[in-house]
Amino acid sequence: MAMIATRTVAAGVPASLSRFRGALVAAVLGDCVGGEFEGAEEVPMESVLQHLNSLNDETKGNGILEYSDDTAMARCVVQSLLTHAGFNEQDMARRFSKEYSASPGRGYGSGVIHVLKKLASPQLSDVYQPARNQFNGRGSFGNGGAMRASPFALAFPDIASVKRFARLGAMLTHSCSLGYNGAVLQALAVHLSLQGALDLPQKFINTLITEMEEVEADEAARNDARILKEAEKPFCERLHRVRDLMDRSKVSIEEVISELGNGIAALHSVPTAIFCVLHCLQPQECFPESYGGVERTIAYSLALGGDTDTIACMAGAIAGAHYGIKAIPQTWIKFCEGAEDADLNAERLHMMYHQLSQGGTSGTGEQSCEDRAESKLTASDGTEKKPGAK
Numbered sequence: 001m002a003m004i005a006t007r008t009v010a011a012g013v014p015a016s017l018s019r020f021r022g023a024l025v026a027a028v029l030g031d032c033v034g035g036e037f038e039g040a041e042e043v044p045m046e047s048v049l050q051h052l053n054s055l056n057d058e059t060k061g062n063g064i065l066e067y068s069d070d071t072a073m074a075r076c077v078v079q080s081l082l083t084h085a086g087f088n089e090q091d092m093a094r095r096f097s098k099e100y101s102a103s104p105g106r107g108y109g110s111g112v113i114h115v116l117k118k119l120a121s122p123q124l125s126d127v128y129q130p131a132r133n134q135f136n137g138r139g140s141f142g143n144g145g146a147m148r149a150s151p152f153a154l155a156f157p158d159i160a161s162v163k164r165f166a167r168l169g170a171m172l173t174h175s176c177s178l179g180y181n182g183a184v185l186q187a188l189a190v191h192l193s194l195q196g197a198l199d200l201p202q203k204f205i206n207t208l209i210t211e212m213e214e215v216e217a218d219e220a221a222r223n224d225a226r227i228l229k230e231a232e233k234p235f236c237e238r239l240h241r242v243r244d245l246m247d248r249s250k251v252s253i254e255e256v257i258s259e260l261g262n263g264i265a266a267l268h269s270v271p272t273a274i275f276c277v278l279h280c281l282q283p284q285e286c287f288p289e290s291y292g293g294v295e296r297t298i299a300y301s302l303a304l305g306g307d308t309d310t311i312a313c314m315a316g317a318i319a320g321a322h323y324g325i326k327a328i329p330q331t332w333i334k335f336c337e338g339a340e341d342a343d344l345n346a347e348r349l350h351m352m353y354h355q356l357s358q359g360g361t362s363g364t365g366e367q368s369c370e371d372r373a374e375s376k377l378t379a380s381d382g383t384e385k386k387p388g389a390k
């Protein structure tokens with residue numbers, strides 16, 4: 001019973017290591033377990049619970065569920081941010097294209113493959129150009145920028161940097177504002193969750209709306225929304241829908257899909273992921289009693305169908321930042337490729353974040369955060385060593 005209690009409550013102090021580990025690890029889990037239902041129109045909760053239950057079978061091998069493009073690209077973001085102790089667009093673009101050519105079978109969309117191949121060209125001087133040229137110069141509004149945006153919130157403590165670099169990082173492949181502003185929204189949600197903002201859900205959603213009001217006031221965003229015949233501030237409008245759904249005592253899966261969507265557009269998936277987290281803050285009858293918040297959030301994300309791996313990945317990051325690593329079952333970590341790596345990287349990002357919050361500069365350090373983290377992990381008395389997941 002004690003274990004259930006610790007997995008139901010939030011992860012304590014703001015920006016704790018547990019929250020960083022929870023965010024990065026739960027994002028990988030969402031991606032890995034979400035692959036099973038990707039593209040499905042209807043996913044009964046029974047099938048979701050059966051799938052998740054199979055992760056408790058210790059007779060199966062480790063890392064059996066492979067991660068997809070979501071995690072592959074997020075890993076590139078993490079490594080680039082750590083290596084440069086800040087954002088370096090040339091390096092990040094190079095890592096994306098190298099990762100794709102080393103492991104192309106991770107479920108990349110056809111549009112982004114085109115961009116990634118062009119990013120591999122040594123003649124390319126402007127790394128943003130291939131993305132800008134897509135779709136007759138209008139750029140992509142898919143969720144590929146948002147699915148890898150969480151690490152920006154784990155690297156930078158100040159909200160202005162989170163917004164700025166999440167946007168720039170997404171623009172390497174998604175140059176339409178309805179794509180890169182989805183990345184900004186996802187990074188903001190993780191940033192706020194890390195601070196403990198989900199303890200007050202109404203304030204959390206209101207803060208997101210206020211922040212996105214400013215983000216979407218941008219001329220390019222207004223122009224894109226007009227061309228695509230969306231609301232004047234599309235993400236704000238969706239967040240208002242999220243708030244309306246939160247206020248209802250009962251909401252069906254069908255209503256959530258019809259109001260928020262479950263597709264590959266950032267507009268039809270980032271607000272959905274945020275709703276999944278908010279909706280699952282409290283225990284519900286449809287989940288086993290033993291489920292903590294991360295399990296509930298991921299299970300609910302899968303039950304929506306559609307782009308399940310990306311929605312569960314984004315919702316997992318936000319939920320993981322709230323509940324912390326203790327909310328994540330160790331058996332799930334073992335089953336998912338890349339989850340243990342994510343746990344180690346979370347420690348390094350945690351160090352970078354706290355160095356920057358103490359006045360360190362980004363992007364100029366001679367020794368990277370990764371190097372510093374390595375030496376700290378090796379030289380410490382054991383208190384900084386990777387603890388068990390629980």
Ligand SMILES: [Mg+2]
Pocket residue numbers: 068069070106107309310
């Ligand atoms: Mg994917």
